[in-house]
Every structure is written in structure tokens, then in C-alpha cells.
Amino acid sequence: MLNTGLFLVLSAVLFCIGAVGVVTRRNAIVAFMSIEIMFNAANLAFLAFARQHVDMTGHAAAFFVMAVAAAEAAVGLAIIIAVFRRKATVNLDELRELRG
Amino acid sequence: MMPLALDILLACILLLVFVVDLLLPAEDKRGIAVVACAGALITLAASFVLDVQGTAFGGAFVNDAVALYLKRVFLAAGALGVLIGMDHADRFFPRRQGEYHLLVLSSLLGMTLLASARELIFIVVSFELMSMPLYVLAAMRKSERSAEAALKLYLVGAVSSVVTLYGLSLLFAAAGTTMLSGVTAAAKAGNPMVVPGLVITLAGLGFKIGVVPFHMWVPDTYEGAPTPFVAFLSVAPKAAGFAALIRIFIEALPGQKATWAPAVIVMCVITMVVGNVLAIPQTSVKRLLAYSGIGQMGTMLLGIGLVTPDGLGMLLFYLVAYLFTNMGAFAVASVIEDASGSDHLDAFKGLSRRNPGLAMAMLLFLLSLGGIPFVAGFWAKVGVFVAAYRAGYVWIVVLGAVLAVVSVFYYMRVARSIYMERPVAGTEGRVPMALSMKAAVTVACVGVVGVGLYPAPFVETALAAARALMG
Numbered sequence: 001m002l003n004t005g006l007f008l009v010l011s012a013v014l015f016c017i018g019a020v021g022v023v024t025r026r027n028a029i030v031a032f033m034s035i036e037i038m039f040n041a042a043n044l045a046f047l048a049f050a051r052q053h054v055d056m057t058g059h060a061a062a063f064f065v066m067a068v069a070a071a072e073a074a075v076g077l078a079i080i081i082a083v084f085r086r087k088a089t090v091n092l093d094e095l096r097e098l099r100g
Numbered sequence: 101m102m103p104l105a106l107d108i109l110l111a112c113i114l115l116l117v118f119v120v121d122l123l124l125p126a127e128d129k130r131g132i133a134v135v136a137c138a139g140a141l142i143t144l145a146a147s148f149v150l151d152v153q154g155t156a157f158g159g160a161f162v163n164d165a166v167a168l169y170l171k172r173v174f175l176a177a178g179a180l181g182v183l184i185g186m187d188h189a190d191r192f193f194p195r196r197q198g199e200y201h202l203l204v205l206s207s208l209l210g211m212t213l214l215a216s217a218r219e220l221i222f223i224v225v226s227f228e229l230m231s232m233p234l235y236v237l238a239a240m241r242k243s244e245r246s247a248e249a250a251l252k253l254y255l256v257g258a259v260s261s262v263v264t265l266y267g268l269s270l271l272f273a274a275a276g277t278t279m280l281s282g283v284t285a286a287a288k289a290g291n292p293m294v295v296p297g298l299v300i301t302l303a304g305l306g307f308k309i310g311v312v313p314f315h316m317w318v319p320d321t322y323e324g325a326p327t328p329f330v331a332f333l334s335v336a337p338k339a340a341g342f343a344a345l346i347r348i349f350i351e352a353l354p355g356q357k358a359t360w361a362p363a364v365i366v367m368c369v370i371t372m373v374v375g376n377v378l379a380i381p382q383t384s385v386k387r388l389l390a391y392s393g394i395g396q397m398g399t400m401l402l403g404i405g406l407v408t409p410d411g412l413g414m415l416l417f418y419l420v421a422y423l424f425t426n427m428g429a430f431a432v433a434s435v436i437e438d439a440s441g442s443d444h445l446d447a448f449k450g451l452s453r454r455n456p457g458l459a460m461a462m463l464l465f466l467l468s469l470g471g472i473p474f475v476a477g478f479w480a481k482v483g484v485f486v487a488a489y490r491a492g493y494v495w496i497v498v499l500g501a502v503l504a505v506v507s508v509f510y511y512m513r514v515a516r517s518i519y520m521e522r523p524v525a526g527t528e529g530r531v532p533m534a535l536s537m538k539a540a541v542t543v544a545c546v547g548v549v550g551v552g553l554y555p556a557p558f559v560e561t562a563l564a565a566a567r568a569l570m571g
Contacts (some may be wrong), residue, residue, distance in 0.1 A: 003293055015208055015266060022259055038262040042269050045240040049273040055280045061221050065265065068228045075235050079254050082247040097247045097464055 007048035015041035028080050028090040035076075039069040102213035103154040103163045106147055107212050109345030110241050113139030121198030126364045133186040133536070136201035140179035140208065147172055159221035159279065161192050163335060164498045165565035166416070170215040170343050173419050174336055176429065178208040180540060181332030184431045187534035188328045193240055200240055201261050203233035204332060211340040218351075220278040223344060227264070229306075230340050231257050234333060238325040243565040249324025256307055264304030264344075270297030271348075278353040287356050296362055298353055305348075307373060309341035309370040311401060315394050323391040331430035334393050338400075339419045345404050350412060351569060357407045369496065376503045379510050386443045388514065389426070392507060396422060399500065402484050413566035414483035417559050421468065421476035421551055428544030429465040432458060432539065439531045448514060448522030452498045455531045461541050462547060466515050468548045471510040476551035480569065483559065508527045 014037055021034025043065045052056020084090050116175045117136050124131055147168060155162045180199055189197035210230030217223045232288040235257060239250030274293035275282035287294045307314040322330045349360055375395030382388035400422070403415025433443055435458065440447040468477035483505060551558055 018262075022255070027275045028251060028255070032258075033257045035255070035262060038259070038266070041263040042262055044270060045266065045269040049269065049276075051225050051271075053276040054529075055276055057221070058272060061224075061269075061272070061278060064221050064225055068224065068413055071228070071232060072261070075232050076254055076258060079235060079239055079247065086244045090267050092251075095251065097248050097251075098324045 004048050004052040007044060009049075011041045011044040011048065014038070014044065026092045028083065028092055031092065032073075032076050032080065036069065036073065038063065039072075043069075101151065103152055103156045103161060103216075104142055104259060105150050105152050105504055106163075107209065107216075108174075109146055110139070110143050110205070110209050110212060110552050113143065114144045114202065114209060117198065117202050117205060122203065123534040124198070124520055125200065126195050126211070128389045129194060130186070130190050132198045133182055133201050134190065136205055137179050137182040137186070138417065140182060140204065143337040144175040144179065148354050149366035157219075157222075159281065160222050161213075162218050163216055165568045167216045167343075169416055169561060169565045170339065170419075171212045172210040173339055173416075173423060174208055174215065177332065177423050180423070180427050180543060181328070181336065183536055183540040183543070184331050184434065185326075186536040188326060189240075191438070192326070193242070196240065197267070201239050204329075204538060207237070208232075208336070209234040211343070214340050217344075218280045218347060220280070220283075221270055223347070224261075224268065225266060225346065226267055227340075228261060230337060231261060234337060235303070237329045238333075240329065240360075241326050241537050245324035246326065249321045252317050253321045253325070254532035256314075259301035259459055260303075260304050260307030260314075263307065264301055265300030267297050267299070267304055270294075270300060270552050272326070272380060273297070276452070280347065283354070284352045284354065287321060287353055289459060295359055296354070298349070298356060299363070302345075302360060302363060305345055306367060308339045309338050309345075309397050309401070310394055310554075311367050311529060313344060313370075314393065315371070318394055319387045319390040320384050322393075323384060323443075327430060329442070331427045331434065332434060334389070334426050335419075335423050336432060336444065337367075338397060339345070339423075342400065342404070342415065343438060346412065346569070349404065349567040350407065354570070361405050361407050364401060365496075368398045368401035368405050369499065371395070371401065372500065372503055373398075376506050376510075380506070382510070383445050384443050384449060385445060385514060386430075388510060389433065392510070393426060394505060395503065396426075396469070399481065399484055402488055402496065406493070407489055408487060408491050409563065409566045409570045410487035410490055411484070412570060413563035414480070414487045416562035417483055417555070419473065420479040420558050422549075424473075424544045424547030424551065425465050425477050428461065428541060429469065431463065432462045435531060435533055435537055435541075440453055440527055441560060446516065446524050447527070448517045449521040450528075451518040451531070454523055454528065455533070458531060458533065459539065461545050462518060464545055464548055465510040468552070470511040471504050472508070475546045478552065479559070 018034040018038035046061045189200045213226035235254040236255045274286040274291040310318040379391035403411045437443045468475040471477050471481035
């Protein structure tokens with residue numbers, strides 16, 4: 001039986017990969033994928049702790065998070081498409097309509 | 101007796117708006133805003149009539165004095181937000197205005213649930229129910245700026261959600277249960293996962309309320325998104341972010357305040373300074389209000405960082421003053437922007453000659469934002485700083501006073517454009533204003549003056565709620 005620490009390390013690594021991706025990548029789709037990786041990292045953490053505590057609410061939390069991430073993905077992709085239709089690019093550096 | 105009554109009522113109104121939207125003809129959907137606004141007001145009235153105190157779902161949902169107070173703030177902001185957006189939606193996206201009001205109401209439902217949530221999954225789901233409609237609302241206008249604003253809001257909002265979620269998963273690890281009462285118990289037992297959990301959660305919620313260093317999205321989103329929506333966005337979701345902070349930090353983790361309170365104080369001081377300083381050079385009124393709003397968030401955050409009943413009570417009172425003031429200011433900005441196509445300071449020039457009533461209203465909002473005596477914002481600022489003084493943070497009071505002077509300087513630049521300058525050629529005529537917008541600005545004015553002249557009942561309710569929570 002694997003111990004919780006290993007899952008936790010994997011989840012922390014995934015979370016950091018996602019966080020670095022969001023900060024450094026300038027393509028909105030890639031930033032969006034990085035956010036999805038972070039969602040899954042949080043989900044993995046919930047599941048690892050649920051397994052450690054033998055607690056079903058942690059498993060339930062994972063399902064809620066999956067539903068939330070799916071809704072988030074639907075809204076996010078729709079917004080990215082809306083941007084692409086108007087600007088023909090999804091590069092965040094080329095979105096300069098608003099100063100800042 | 102029926103703790104869930106308000107939220108169920110709001111959900112029913114939401115469904116009603118959805119059905120009415122389908123029934124109304126595509127050419128004229130103006131009725132939908134009336135239904136949405138009336139619905140929010142009915143729910144607000146019901147909060148005074150019905151006995152909704154109590155808990156549900158085994159303690160996961162609680163309607164205590166703080167929850168009820170915050171719900172009233174959200175519902176008032178929602179009703180005012182719908183009223184401000186009524187004419188704008190009808191003019192710029194008439195066929196989709198039903199969606200606009202429906203989304204405002206669903207975000208509102210997320211907020212009212214969040215104010216009562218005392219369980220981690222409940223917090224996450226209601227937080228998302230609040231956030232997701234906001235991303236869509238920011239993209240309602242079919243323009244490049246609107247889409248770009250929505251993308252920036254979305255990316256930051258999603259990162260904020262996921263960081264909060266990760267923090268909450270660590271709190272769950274410490275507690276072994278998703279109830280916040282379990283988190284309190286784990287913190288008392290000295291579980292090592294509590295501290296990283298609360299630090300990460302604090303960072304996630306910091307994004308949402310736009311405190312420095314997580315503030316970069318605020319001015320861009322405010323500039324590009326539809327202005328009536330910004331009026332709502334700048335108040336209600338921020339108040340909801342504070343609701344989550346109050347539940348997780350003040351209610352569940354007061355014993356750990358030695359860990360998180362200094363971090364909150366540092367965030368609040370930096371936010372106050374950065375917001376107020378960056379507001380000075382702005383020439384776009386929406387960006388100016390965005391940066392000034394960041395500064396105001398810093399002041400409000402002080403109410404959390406003090407961890408005293410006084411501080412929390414004055415934060416709750418501040419939210420009411422800020423609601424009328426900031427929504428009013430953005431409503432006026434929206435009128436000007438819809439009339440002239442710009443929110444530059446030049447567009448406000450000579451407003452006192454073009455429309456004296458509107459100029460007077462804007463002056464009132466600016467005075468209240470600046471904390472000039474005897475309007476709502478004055479008591480809010482004084483209250484928070486008195487609470488800080490009592491808690492021993494004299495240097496913050498001094499800093500706050502200096503920054504208040506700085507803020508008066510840039511607010512008065514707007515007032516100067518309105519009162520001292522001639523209108524730009526070609527914009528001399530009277531500013532057109534819909535009836536709904538007149539009503540909204542009037543309500544905001546009455547709120548600012550009313551709370552300014554009779555702050556006592558609001559302050560007493562807020563302090564009583566805070567004392568009930570913190571014992």
C-alpha cells in the first residue's frame with residue numbers, strides 16, 4: 001500500500017507545474033490547460049487525504065471538484081473562442097486593448 | 101425556523117426569470133429586468149419578515165446574524181445592479197438581456213449561499229456558483245475590449261478558485277472532515293497541515309478580492325467589461341470574498357490568528373498604499389475607480405486583520421457604505437460612457453452645466469469615497485480606523501489618514517473636471533438618461549446621504565452581528 005506522502009508529492013508537483021505554466025505561457029489555451037492541471041492536483045490531494053482518513057466526504061469532494069472544473073472549462077473555452085473570433089489570436093501578450 | 105427559505109426563494113425567482121425570458125418576445129424583453137429587480141427586492145424584504153435563523157444540513161449551512169447581514173448586502177447590491185444594468189442591457193444586447201439578469205441572479209445565489217457555508221465542499225461550490233456567471237457577464241458586450249476583459253477575469257478567477265481549493269484540501273487533511281468545526285478542532289490540536297492550508301487559502305481569496313499583489317486584473321477588467329456590470333462586480337463579489345474570509349479565518353481559525361493576522365495586516369497596508377498611489381495618474385475614470393477600489397479593499401481588509409469584534413463590525417458597516425457609494429459612482433460613469441463612448445476624464449468635463457443633478461450625485465459619491473464628513477464613506481473609514489486604534493495599530497491610523505488625503509486629491513480631480521471645466525466641443529447637450537438609471541442613481545444618493553446622516557442603526561446591527569460571531 002502506497003503511503004499518502006507519495007500522492008501528496010505528486011499533487012504538489014502537478015500543482016507547481018500548473019502554476020508555472022499559468023505564469024509563464026502566453027497562449028491562453030496553454031494557460032487554461034495549466035489551470036486544469038492545478039484542478040487535478042487539488043483533486044488528487046483531496047483523494048489522498050480521504051484515503052488516509054478513510055473518509056467518504058473527501059471522495060465526494062473530488063466529484064464536486066470535477067463538476068466544477070468541467071463547468072469552468074466550458075465557460076473558459078467559450079471566452080477563449082470569443083476572443084479568437086474578434087482578434088484572430090489567443091496570445092495574451094497580443095491582447096493590448098486594455099492598458100496594464 | 102426555515103434557514104434555507106431565502107436561498108430557495110431566490111432560486112425560485114431565478115427559475116421564474118428563466119421562464120419569463122422564454123415567454124417574452126425577442127423584440128422587447130425589458131420586462132425581464134423588472135422581474136429580476138423585484139425578485140431581489142422581495143427576497144431582501146423576506147429577510148426581514150421571515151424567521152430564517154438557524155442551521156441546516158447538520159451544521160453545514162448556518163444563518164446567523166453575520167450571514168443574514170451579508171445576505172442583505174448582497175441582495176441590495178443585486179437589486180441595484182439589475183436596476184443599473186436595465187437600460188444598458190436593453191440598448192447594447194437587447195435579445196440577450198434576459199441572460200444578463202439571469203446571470204446576475206445566479207451569481208447572487210452563489211453569494212447568499214457562501215455567506216452561510218460552514219463546510220468546505222459547500223464553500224467551494226457556492227464560490228464557483230458566484231464566480232462563473234461573472235466571467236460570462238464580463239463578455240456580454242460583443243466587443244474586443246469586453247472579450248479581453250472577460251479572459252483576464254476568467255484566468256485570474258480560475259487560478260484564484262484552484263489555489264483556494266488546494267488550500268482547503270490541506271485544511272481537510274488536517275481536519276479529516278469537511279466541516280469547518282472539524283478544522284477548528286484540528287487547529288486546536290496543533291495539526292501541522294493547518295498553517296500551510298490557511299496560507300494558501302488566504303492567497304486564493306486574496307486574488308478574488310483583488311488585494312496587492314493579486315490586483316493586476318482589476319483595472320483591466322473594469323475598463324473593458326460593461327460598466328453597469330462593473331458596478332456590481334466591484335461590490336458584491338468583493339463582499340462575498342470577505343464572507344468567505346470571515347467564515348474560514350475569523351470563525352473557524354481565530355486560535356491561529358498569530359499566524360494569519362500579521363499576513364493580512366501586511367497585505368492590507370500594501371494594498372492601501374499601492375491602490376491609492378496608482379490611482380493618482382489615471383485619466384480613465386473607470387481605471388481611477390478601479391485603483392481607488394483596490395485602496396478601499398485594503399482598508400476593509402483591516403477589519404479582518406484586526407480580529408476584534410469592532411474591526412469585523414466596522415468591516416460589515418463599510419460594505420453597506422461602499423455598496424451605495426461605489427455602485428453609484430460606476431452608475432454615473434456608465435451614463436457618461438454610454439452617452440459619449442468614453443470614460444476619459446474629458447468626457448466628464450462640464451457635467452455640472454450639462455446635467456447638474458448627475459454632477460451633484462457624482463460629487464456626492466466622490467466625497468463619500470474620499471471619506472469627507474457626513475456622507476456614508478466618512479463613518480465607514482472613521483469606524484475602521486478607530487477599531488485599528490483600539491487594537492493598538494496607531495501607525496496604520498496615521499498611514500490611513502495620509503492616504504485619505506491622497507485619495508481626496510485624485511477624487512477631486514474628477515470633481516474639478518465636472519465643475520470647473522467647460523464641456524468638450526460637441527458634447528454640450530444634456531446627457532440622456534433612462535428612467536431606470538435615474539432611479540438607480542437616486543437610490544444610491546439616498547443611501548449615501550441616509551447612511552451618512554443616520555449611521556447608528558447600521559453600525560449597531562453590524563457590531564451586534566460581529567459580537568455574536570466572535571463572542
